[in-house]
Amino acid sequence: MSEIIEMLQKVGLGILGFLALFCLYDFINFNILYPRSAKNRKCASPKTKYTFPLGIPTALRAIYFFLKHDVNEFLRRDFFDSMVHTWRANFVGVTVILTDDPENIKTFLATSFKDYSLGWRYNIFFPVLGNGIFTLSGEGWKHSRAMLRPQFARDQITHLESINHHVGKLIDIMKDNFKKDKISDFQVLLHQLTIDTATEFLFGESVDSLTDSNRKIVAPSGKSITGAQFVEAFNYCQDVLVLRFLCGGVFWLIDSFKFRYKAKVCKDFIDYFVAKALDKPMEKDEVAESYIFMKELTKETRDPVVIRDQALNILLAGRDTTASVMSFMAVYMAKYPEVYQKLREAVAADFGNDTSNITFESLKRCKYLNNVLNEVLRLHPVVAFNFRQAVRDTTLPRGGGPKGDQPVFVPANTILAYSPYSMQRSADFWGPDADEFNPDRWDTPRGHGWEYLPFNGGPRICLGQQFALTEMAVTWVRICQAFEKIDMDTSKVGDYKHPKLHQRLTISVSGGVPCKLVPASR
Numbered sequence: 001m002s003e004i005i006e007m008l009q010k011v012g013l014g015i016l017g018f019l020a021l022f023c024l025y026d027f028i029n030f031n032i033l034y035p036r037s038a039k040n041r042k043c044a045s046p047k048t049k050y051t052f053p054l055g056i057p058t059a060l061r062a063i064y065f066f067l068k069h070d071v072n073e074f075l076r077r078d079f080f081d082s083m084v085h086t087w088r089a090n091f092v093g094v095t096v097i098l099t100d101d102p103e104n105i106k107t108f109l110a111t112s113f114k115d116y117s118l119g120w121r122y123n124i125f126f127p128v129l130g131n132g133i134f135t136l137s138g139e140g141w142k143h144s145r146a147m148l149r150p151q152f153a154r155d156q157i158t159h160l161e162s163i164n165h166h167v168g169k170l171i172d173i174m175k176d177n178f179k180k181d182k183i184s185d186f187q188v189l190l191h192q193l194t195i196d197t198a199t200e201f202l203f204g205e206s207v208d209s210l211t212d213s214n215r216k217i218v219a220p221s222g223k224s225i226t227g228a229q230f231v232e233a234f235n236y237c238q239d240v241l242v243l244r245f246l247c248g249g250v251f252w253l254i255d256s257f258k259f260r261y262k263a264k265v266c267k268d269f270i271d272y273f274v275a276k277a278l279d280k281p282m283e284k285d286e287v288a289e290s291y292i293f294m295k296e297l298t299k300e301t302r303d304p305v306v307i308r309d310q311a312l313n314i315l316l317a318g319r320d321t322t323a324s325v326m327s328f329m330a331v332y333m334a335k336y337p338e339v340y341q342k343l344r345e346a347v348a349a350d351f352g353n354d355t356s357n358i359t360f361e362s363l364k365r366c367k368y369l370n371n372v373l374n375e376v377l378r379l380h381p382v383v384a385f386n387f388r389q390a391v392r393d394t395t396l397p398r399g400g401g402p403k404g405d406q407p408v409f410v411p412a413n414t415i416l417a418y419s420p421y422s423m424q425r426s427a428d429f430w431g432p433d434a435d436e437f438n439p440d441r442w443d444t445p446r447g448h449g450w451e452y453l454p455f456n457g458g459p460r461i462c463l464g465q466q467f468a469l470t471e472m473a474v475t476w477v478r479i480c481q482a483f484e485k486i487d488m489d490t491s492k493v494g495d496y497k498h499p500k501l502h503q504r505l506t507i508s509v510s511g512g513v514p515c516k517l518v519p520a521s522r
Contacts, residue, residue, distance in 0.1 A: 023053045026093050034088075034095070038409035041393075044400030046086045046097065046408050049079070055090030062091070063246055069500040069510040071246075072384045072421045080422040086399025086408060094249045096387075096415045097396070097408065100423035102450035104396045104408075108388050108416055110458035119389025119415060124244045124251045128237045128263045130305065132313030133463075145463070147300045148310060151293050152463045163471050164355060166196045167478045169210045174483070174517040185512040187327040190475075191319060194326075195231065197471060198318035202311055203273040204292035219268035220275050233265035238320075238504035248415070270308045270315075278304060314464065320506040321382040322468045326475055327513050328380040329372065332437050334488035334515060339439060340480075343372055347480040355478065363473040371439040373472055377454035378430075379437060382506040384421035386456075390414045420453045421507075479517070488515035 035045045051057040065074035075098070079087050085101035099105065108116045117137035125135045133144040170193050177184045192209040200206040207227040208215060216224045240259045244251040277294040293314070297307050333340040346368035351357040363369070390410045400406035410416065427434045429451040433441075455462035462468070500510035 026054055026090065027052065030088075030090055030095060034409075034411070037411065038400070041395070041409050042407070043395055043409035044406035046088050046399045046404070047084050049087055049089040051090070054093040056092055058089060059091045059246070059248065063243070066242070066246055066503060069502055071503055072419070072501060072507070075385065075419055076422040076425070080419065080426065083428065084404060085426075085428070086396070086404060091248050092250055094415060095411075096248075096417050097399075097410060098417045098419070099396070099399060100419045100426060101399060102423060102429065103398055105418050105423070105453070106450040106457070107396055108418075109456065109460065112394055113459050115390060115392055115394040115410075116388040116416065117391050119387065120248070120251060121245075121387070125241055127255075127260065128241060128266060129313050129316070130267075130309030132309040134313045134316070141460075144310065145459075147297070148314070148463055151296055152467060160358060160360065160470070160474055162200050163197050163474045164358070164478070166193055166200070166206065166210065167475050169193075169196075170475070171478060171482045173210065175519055178516055178519060181516075183514050183516055186330050186515050186517075187323070187509055187513040190323040190326045190330075190513075191231070193475070194319045194323040194471070195227075195315075198315055199273075201318070201467070202293045202315060203277070204295060205273075217269065217272040219272045221268050221271070223265075223268050225265060225269045225272075229265060230269040233262040233269075234316075235504070236262045237266060238316075242504055266312065267308060270311050271304065274304045274307050274311070277307070278302065316505065317462065317464055318467070320504065320508070322471050324382045324506050324508045325373070325376055325380065325468075326472055327509050329376045329472075329476065330486060330513050330515065331488070331509060332372075332376060334486040336437065337485065339372065339437075340486060343368060343476075344480045344484070347477050351477055351481065353481055355481070358474055358477055360470060363470065363477070366473070366477075368439065369473060369476065371442040373469065373476075374442050375437060375439045378424045378452060380501075380507065381420040381424055381454045383456065384501070384503070384507050385417065385419050387415055387417040390416065423451055423453070426451075482520060483517040484520040485518040486515055487518055488513065 030048070038045050049058065061078075062071060062074065065071045079089075079098050080100045086097065086099040086104055088095065088097050090096065118135065122135045122137070129135050131140065131144075133141065133148055136144055170189055173189060174184065174186075189210070195209055196206045207230070209227045209231065212227075214226050214228060216226050218224050237259065240254060240256075240262075244254040247254055273294060277292075277298050294307060294311060297310065301307060333343070346366060350362060350366045350369075390412050392412050394410045396408040396410060398405055398407065400408040423429060425434050430441075450457060455465040455468075501507045502510040
């Protein structure tokens with residue numbers, strides 16, 4: 001027994017010795033070797049935040065604020081709430097350069113695009129999203145984008161009948177709830193709306209969660225799954241993926257049987273629609289009565305896994321981003337009834353009460369509607385925080401030195417984290433009222449460049465941007481036509497300037513959007 005104890009002590013001492021050496025190496029590399037390498041390349045080190053050991057305290061703080069629904073404000077306060085817009089920090093032994101500088105973001109998203117990949121994102125997200133457009137880099141990503149780009153051609157997103165149909169159901173529900181004096185979580189209903197429109201666009205049939213969330217499908221695996229079960233599994237998986245993302249290089253610690261089971265539920269649900277699309281393929285020259293994303297995708301590939309992975313990736317964007325923006329918009333319209341009244345007047349002038357006047361072209365012409373949408377997207381970019389990884393030694397144009405005006409050396413494998421949330425609320429880029437909700441700021445002619453990135457930028461700019469904007473615009477025109485007031489206790493959703501956010505892969509309002517919509521008196 002004493003020999004076993006002695007052996008365990010030696011093993012323990014060996015592990016402690018290794019950790020001590022690794023901590024020492026991390027400290028020397030971060031504080032001595034990197035500045036020397038930067039100087040040799042005529043670059044300067046940005047401001048640094050080094051927490052010993054291995055940046056673990058910083059990572060734990062990030063996880064703590066994530067659980068408190070405040071991770072974006074934590075990053076803003078700790079790193080960007082000053083004239084400094086680029087930092088170097090360490091998280092669990094990994095060096096990270098954090099920035100909300102538009103010029104630096106432009107560099108790694110566009111001008112030096114080939115110097116960066118998605119890094120860990122592939123392994124972090126693969127259990128759920130597989131080999132999709134949001135996980136792949138390099139040639140795999142190029143192939144995915146080329147395959148998906150035609151599916152978002154303008155002709156496919158200007159036909160509004162499907163969106164109008166589902167928005168009509170939402171309006172009927174809110175009118176019925178008002179008669180019953182029932183407060184609804186509008187955010188839940190908006191997520192149901194967007195999954196209904198997204199599934200109809202993707203699969204040619206809606207899951208109709210607004211009217212029947214218990215409708216079942218039978219997957220090829222034989223498993224029966226309701227729409228509600230799919231949504232619950234999809235939400236759970238997103239929560240886990242964000243935790244994996246925050247854990248960086250040790251993301252693999254966040255795993256469980258439940259996570260893998262829920263991911264399988266998501267895949268089985270989509271497999272049902274994939275099998276239907278492959279069962280009756282459309283010929284290349286056949287003209288469809290209506291556009292179906294998945295049917296068109298079967299012309300490009302017959303691989304069911306490829307189709308499923310791409311559909312899951314697009315469904316994530318099509319449901320969550322659009323619903324989140326509209327939820328934040330509801331909060332602001334309740335908080336600022338004068339803005340909502342002005343929006344209703346603009347809608348009445350441009351569309352009247354006739355839904356047939358709502359067209360892709362007329363939506364684009366309604367200036368105040370677009371002002372409001374732009375302002376909500378500025379304050380609440382749905383992907384509030386993102387990252388890239390350098391694939392080779394490269395540089396950023398600025399952020400180094402005491403004044404932050406010198407180039408920054410980026411060694412290969414360095415993680416670059418960027419915050420559209422912080423950038424789009426920065427007084428340095430948007431003026432002293434940057435935190436204020438002010439749709440009228442969009443009346444002033446100015447070129448909004450890389451300081452405004454609600455849909456990302458560069459070669460990876462969101463393919464579904466116009467689809468999302470169109471759905472948001474249609475929904476809010478119909479709401480303005482049907483309801484004269486949004487009755488909400490806005491104190492329930494937190495400070496409108498710094499609201500508590502539920503951070504999945506996209507952000508939403510923590511605690512929901514409980515409200516009643518008051519029907520308009522004709």
